[in-house]
Amino acid sequence: MDKRDLYDSFGGMEQQMQQMLDKMAKLRADMTTVLEKNAELVIENEHLRERMVEIENELPKKPVGTTTLSKSRQNLEKLYDEGFHVCNQFYGKRRNDDESCVFCLDVIYGERERP
Amino acid sequence: MKFTINRSAFIKELNNVQRAISSKTTIPILTGLKLDVASDAITLTGSDADISIETTIPAVDDNNTLVVEAEGSIVLPARFFSEIVKKLPEDTMTVNVEDGFQTQITSGAASFTINGLDPENYPHLPEIDTTNTVTLAGDVFKELIGQTVIAVSTQESRPILTGVHFILKDGEFLAVATDSHRLSQRKIKLPEANNADYDVIIPGKSLTELSRMIGDNNPDVQMRLSENQVLFVLGNTSFYSRLLEGNYPDTSRLIPKESSTTVEIEAPALSAAIERASLLSHESRNNVVRFSVNPSDKTVTIFGNSPDVGEVTEQLQPAELTGDELEISFNPDYMKEALRSFGQAMIRISFTMALRPFTLVPTEDGENFIQLITPVRTF
Amino acid sequence: MATTDALAATLATKQPRLLAAFQHIIAQNHLAHAYLFTGMDGAGQPELARWIAQRLFCLHVVDGQPDGTCEECVRIANGSHPDIVTVAPTGQSIHVDQVRYLKAEFSKSAVEGNRKIFIIEDAEKMTASAANGLLKFIEEPSGNVTAFLLTANKQLMLPTIISRTQVIDFPPLNTAALRKNFEAAGITPPMAQLLPSLTNSVTEAQQLLAADWLPQAVAALWRWFEQVVNGEPRSFVAVQVHLVGLAKDAQQQTVMLDLIAALFQDLLQLHFQVESATALTFVQYQQALTTLTQQLSARQLVDATELALTAKQQLGRNISFQNVLEGLTLALWPIFTNA
Numbered sequence: 001m002d003k004r005d006l007y008d009s010f011g012g013m014e015q016q017m018q019q020m021l022d023k024m025a026k027l028r029a030d031m032t033t034v035l036e037k038n039a040e041l042v043i044e045n046e047h048l049r050e051r052m053v054e055i056e057n058e059l060p061k062k063p064v065g066t067t068t069l070s071k072s073r074q075n076l077e078k079l080y081d082e083g084f085h086v087c088n089q090f091y092g093k094r095r096n097d098d099e100s101c102v103f104c105l106d107v108i109y110g111e112r113e114r115p
Numbered sequence: 116m117k118f119t120i121n122r123s124a125f126i127k128e129l130n131n132v133q134r135a136i137s138s139k140t141t142i143p144i145l146t147g148l149k150l151d152v153a154s155d156a157i158t159l160t161g162s163d164a165d166i167s168i169e170t171t172i173p174a175v176d177d178n179n180t181l182v183v184e185a186e187g188s189i190v191l192p193a194r195f196f197s198e199i200v201k202k203l204p205e206d207t208m209t210v211n212v213e214d215g216f217q218t219q220i221t222s223g224a225a226s227f228t229i230n231g232l233d234p235e236n237y238p239h240l241p242e243i244d245t246t247n248t249v250t251l252a253g254d255v256f257k258e259l260i261g262q263t264v265i266a267v268s269t270q271e272s273r274p275i276l277t278g279v280h281f282i283l284k285d286g287e288f289l290a291v292a293t294d295s296h297r298l299s300q301r302k303i304k305l306p307e308a309n310n311a312d313y314d315v316i317i318p319g320k321s322l323t324e325l326s327r328m329i330g331d332n333n334p335d336v337q338m339r340l341s342e343n344q345v346l347f348v349l350g351n352t353s354f355y356s357r358l359l360e361g362n363y364p365d366t367s368r369l370i371p372k373e374s375s376t377t378v379e380i381e382a383p384a385l386s387a388a389i390e391r392a393s394l395l396s397h398e399s400r401n402n403v404v405r406f407s408v409n410p411s412d413k414t415v416t417i418f419g420n421s422p423d424v425g426e427v428t429e430q431l432q433p434a435e436l437t438g439d440e441l442e443i444s445f446n447p448d449y450m451k452e453a454l455r456s457f458g459q460a461m462i463r464i465s466f467t468m469a470l471r472p473f474t475l476v477p478t479e480d481g482e483n484f485i486q487l488i489t490p491v492r493t494f
Numbered sequence: 495m496a497t498t499d500a501l502a503a504t505l506a507t508k509q510p511r512l513l514a515a516f517q518h519i520i521a522q523n524h525l526a527h528a529y530l531f532t533g534m535d536g537a538g539q540p541e542l543a544r545w546i547a548q549r550l551f552c553l554h555v556v557d558g559q560p561d562g563t564c565e566e567c568v569r570i571a572n573g574s575h576p577d578i579v580t581v582a583p584t585g586q587s588i589h590v591d592q593v594r595y596l597k598a599e600f601s602k603s604a605v606e607g608n609r610k611i612f613i614i615e616d617a618e619k620m621t622a623s624a625a626n627g628l629l630k631f632i633e634e635p636s637g638n639v640t641a642f643l644l645t646a647n648k649q650l651m652l653p654t655i656i657s658r659t660q661v662i663d664f665p666p667l668n669t670a671a672l673r674k675n676f677e678a679a680g681i682t683p684p685m686a687q688l689l690p691s692l693t694n695s696v697t698e699a700q701q702l703l704a705a706d707w708l709p710q711a712v713a714a715l716w717r718w719f720e721q722v723v724n725g726e727p728r729s730f731v732a733v734q735v736h737l738v739g740l741a742k743d744a745q746q747q748t749v750m751l752d753l754i755a756a757l758f759q760d761l762l763q764l765h766f767q768v769e770s771a772t773a774l775t776f777v778q779y780q781q782a783l784t785t786l787t788q789q790l791s792a793r794q795l796v797d798a799t800e801l802a803l804t805a806k807q808q809l810g811r812n813i814s815f816q817n818v819l820e821g822l823t824l825a826l827w828p829i830f831t832n833a
Contacts, residue, residue, distance in 0.1 A: 004739055012814060025623035089273055089295065089364060100489035101295045102369050102472055109471060110368060141595070144574050164576050164605055235565050238576040239606050271594055274601035343603035358603040360636035
């Protein structure tokens with residue numbers, strides 16, 4: 001192969017790889033957004049089902065011993081379980097390796113003084 | 116500029132300031148060491164922009180045999196200069212700066228002339244006023260740093276968590292660090308009445324370096340604040356650090372006030388058991404260890420289980436165990452680091468629920484030192 | 495002007511209006527948190543960023559100008575001021591370590607005073623993920639921070655960054671002034687006349703002239719151009735034989751495509767007598783260009799120029815230089831053989 005062509009093709013390949021890397025990063029970010037939206041919809045779905053059952057059967061109270069969280073907190077709990085941060089520090093970011101976050105736990109379970 | 120000095124006295128201080136000098140720096144002049152010579156003392160300064168160490172060698176101290184012939188300043192290439200000084204033949208050496216920043220270093224029959232740099236280009240350390248100085252005993256401060264800096268974040272995603280939050284208020288000194296997975300908090304009541312009011316975040320890296328410099332001959336550490344840097348005075352040496360900007364999250368609400376299960380046990384014993392269990396957890400994909408707390412037979416059992424590696428179990432007899440039954444999982448490395456910070460003491464671990472953070476405190480003093488760890492969910 | 499500041503002097507020649515505007519903005523305390531300085535290389539972006547830094551840090555500001563001699567001004571000019579954080583790409587992109595350094599610096603307090611300046615040169619060379627990582631810091635910096643992002647390629651900047659900065663367009667330097675600059679730097683007239691269409695920067699001009707590359711490229715392109723406009727099929731072969739080998743890197747490829755576009759624009763200008771013949775980019779071929787343009791219709795010229803101008807975009811889409819040129823030659827073929 002002509003030396004010039006060799007150089008050209010390397011340059012071209014490098015450029016293409018860099019572009020692919022960039023595309024991948026963007027795809028990953030987009031996918032995270034989509035997963036988050038998905039999580040929200042699943043939670044919404046769950047709520048609607050619960051409500052339907054409640055309405056049809058007058059569902060009894062939850063068993064004693066489990067703390068009842070407000071609906072919005074349950075949403076957040078579900079999102080957290082799906083693997084996302086729900087705290088102000090890292091809001092929306094994925095939790096690497098499902099590692100725990102003390103700020104999220106406070107948001108979900110902590111005592112709050114609502115203004 | 117010209118002075119003569121005892122070489123080993125100079126080398127001692129040279130080593131001190133070199134701790135702050137890094138060969139990889141974005142500002143080239145920071146690979147240099149700054150020398151300021153006044154009629155009664157010389158000052159050495161080294162910096163990597165984040166931390167700066169400045170130390171003064173007074174003429175008044177006979178051990179230095181410091182004689183100043185001419186005042187002035189110069190910046191010299193740190194590593195090169197240091198190597199020269201250390202290899203000079205005699206007990207004393209003379210440094211003489213000539214025109215064009217050429218610097219002559221002589222000792223006995225050896226003579227070097229090296230290129231220096233314009234000291235005007237070197238960063239200026241901030242002037243820090245002495246009102247609102249906080250004084251702490253060296254060993255207490257060193258212990259405080261050691262206990263809190265282990266919990267700082269090492270990731271760049273949330274830079275403010277890479278620092279330790281120092282709050283001074285009403286004569287009480289509070290230091291908190293967290294990486295969102297575990298938290299460490301240390302409280303000290305200041306020995307003397309103090310009106311100082313501080314709220315700063317100091318990079319963990321700076322505190323670690325500072326801690327290494329607090330020796331046995333530093334009885335006291337004085338802390339002073341300027342707008343954007345904090346200064347620690349250790350004898351003749353000043354240690355400056357940049358601060359982190361922004362608002363540190365409120366951590367007081369994160370520490371649970373009640374518990375439903377408590378375990379009292381000696382830190383070293385538990386630490387050894389955790390270390391054994393982590394042999395297994397380190398080999399597997401999830402670094403997780405489980406506690407099974409059983410009040411009825413007053414035992415705590417440690418479990419480690421990984422399908423493709425194996426399992427481990429160990430039963431412990433804590434000194435005290437009260438409250439509800441509990442199964443809880445966590446990262447054993449966080450537990451081990453927390454336990455190590457208690458030394459030989461007896462500790463109390465307080466749990467609420469399997470998914471809520473738990474705390475470790477020394478039984479003798481449950482208020483002033485708290486380690487908190489968030490558990491991990493196991494399915 | 496009561497200042498010996500070198501930057502102010504350069505800016506007074508290159509961008510007097512922008513200089514005056516920023517003098518006013520600073521005096522009124524209306525400096526924004528983040529700016530995007532865009533315009534051709536050499537139009538004065540880094541100079542203005544540094545001048546603003548000097549103005550903000552100078553110890554003896556007189557009549558709204560930094561004095562250029564105090565230790566703040568001197569250190570800013572020679573790049574050793576710790577509170578002016580500069581990042582420039584080494585090569586094709588801004589490295590991830592450099593971005594990490596930037597992020598860390600955004601969260602730390604100033605070293606000396608209470609304000610910091612960030613200058614990011616060739617900002618379009620940050621990868622998309624790097625740029626995204628900085629968004630939060632650019633939008634809401636903690637403390638007294640001003641960030642300057644410099645670019646010669648605004649269209650390659652992420653829209654999310656552009657929306658968070660105040661965009662300042664640096665108009666290209668006046669052609670006559672540029673020509674004078676180039677001639678003053680020792681560049682001979684036919685090249686000095688040609689270069690303003692390629693760059694505003696004397697340094698870049700000299701780079702292009704090194705080893706006589708630019709004159710060779712111009713000669714080879716002219717031969718190809720004549721063949722194309724005369725409808726000769728060997729223009730296609732000329733691409734591989736004479737042109738492709740001349741462009742050894744991305745910069746040279748871009749320059750050659752710019753020159754092709756300039757050739758067609760010269761023809762257009764002659765045809766519509768927009769400017770006098772002496773204002774042509776390729777003034778050395780004035781005679782031949784005049785003859786050629788008389789044989790062609792306005793329609794042909796407009797179509798051809800459009801094709802030449804859009805050829806550069808194909809490079810950005812990673813089509814090989816040879817393919818771009820051959821494709822252009824083939825597309826131009828019907829325009830000039832249907833006469």
